[in-house]
Amino acid sequence: MKNPLNLLLACLLCSSFMFAQDALDGKVFRIKAVSEKANGRCLDADAGTLGRNGTKIQLWDCHSAAGPNQDWLFEKVGDNTYLIKSQVSPTNVIALDAHAAEMNTNGGKVQLWTTHGGANQQWLVKPNGNGTYRISSVAPKAGGRSLDADSHNGMNGTKVQLWSQNGNPVQSWALIESRNGRPVQAATNVAEGKTATQSTTAYNSPASNAVNGNTSGRYSRSASSNDITHTSDANGSWWQVDLGEVYDIEKIVIWNRTDDCCWDRLQNFYVTAWAFPIAGNIKEGYGTSGPHSFTSGSHPSMTINTEFVGRYIRVWLDNDTKPLSLAEVQVFGVPIRK
The missing domain is CATH 2.80.10.50 (Trefoil (Acidic Fibroblast Growth Factor, subunit A))
Known part of the structure; x- marks a missing residue:
């Protein structure tokens, strides 16, 4: 005689399969x-x-x-x-x-x-x-x-x-x-804690500092209290985060340095978003916005509203040998349906 419990489980599994929502x-x-x-x-x-x-x-x-x-x-x-x-x-x-x-x-x-x-x-x-x-x-x-x-x-x-x-x-x-x-779904910051990279690293200021949730924007020689990213002086410096999956991106918030020496370095920068790995700094297409510039040290953040779709977000300088330095990059998005 067949076990009634096994029959019941089989029936439930069958029902779940038949009525699973598309x-x-x-x-x-x-x-x-x-x-x-x-x-x-x-x-x-x-x-x-x-x-x-x-x-x-x-x-x-x-x-x-x-x-x-x-x-x-x-x-x-x-x-x-x-x-x-x-x-x-x-x-x-x-x-x-x-x-x-x-x-x-x-x-x-x-x-x-x-x-x-x-x-x-x-x-x-x-x-x-x-x-x-x-x-x-x-x-x-x-x-x-x-x-x-x-x-x-x-x-x-x-x-x-x-x-x-x-x-x-x-x-x-x-x-x-x-x-x-x-x-339907509200956009949230999907960049925090994700994998970040940059073209070069200087002053003990890694790319990960821009996705650690800290927007204070102050440099310190102590790695434990340093809150910024920093590249070396090189042409076309860039910073990038991999969100891990593709998102519908509502806005990107760039947080600048707040120490007196350096807030004005973040001038004529671009932001690019794409669903596929970004091969280079590209002005046109690939979901690029810019150029953008900070005009005051008293306003440490800038919101860039977008309709981009992307997994990879890049902030970059165009033909400028200044270093790229950021406090935080927040990407507000909604996962696209899989």
Whole structure:
């Protein structure tokens, strides 16, 4: 006779498997680009052509307030396969659609169309392994082509198209759960205690001092009471933190030195965020903000508001042989859905 307890456990496990909630199904997301030129811009239904079939899909700066043309409802129709419905309609009657006549061509149009649930409105959403996703058409005619941000652009209005899968960042997308146009989860400082590095180290002032939670900004010859980072005098000095995973970054707060000698060194600096390792100091693209400068020693912090998506955050000086010295770097972000 079978053990009743074993039968009960088996039943419970079976039920858990059958009714496990899909991570995406029924949720609303903002879909953000993570490519070099378009980092942080949102998948956007062109407001100028809303209300009719064929509405253009593009990249645009993410709205700071509610913007239903940047909110997308995922509705599961199969294994890792979804209809992606625009929230510009309260009844979810329009969906992301691969243009039937162009889906077999690189550069094929992606648009909004009345929901019919056909293969050209079904999208395979697969994780890339770093927290981002690849979104591909399941229509046989599309040959597995993926949502792709035109790599020649990156500005507002960048074309979102179908393109053969190539593994490039232009085909990687971050999904940030949204409610009324804003992330569901509150942003917190995700940099403290993470691994930090810098181009060089001088005056016994390691990179880790900028992620230790101390914003006092004073230098001391004693390592136990020294609260700053410091590089040597070198061209293009930089400091960087690895957040450990990809985040939707709301703001970055830079804390400067507060001792009288050196607060004014932090001039013409840039901040870069990217989902992939940063190979160098790059002014354009990769989620770069700047130049920024501190203008007073009495205001030790600067807040840089962003819509970037990134794992690696770099603060750097451009063609300047001054040392880079920081008190603290706080990165306020929300983990992107995995």
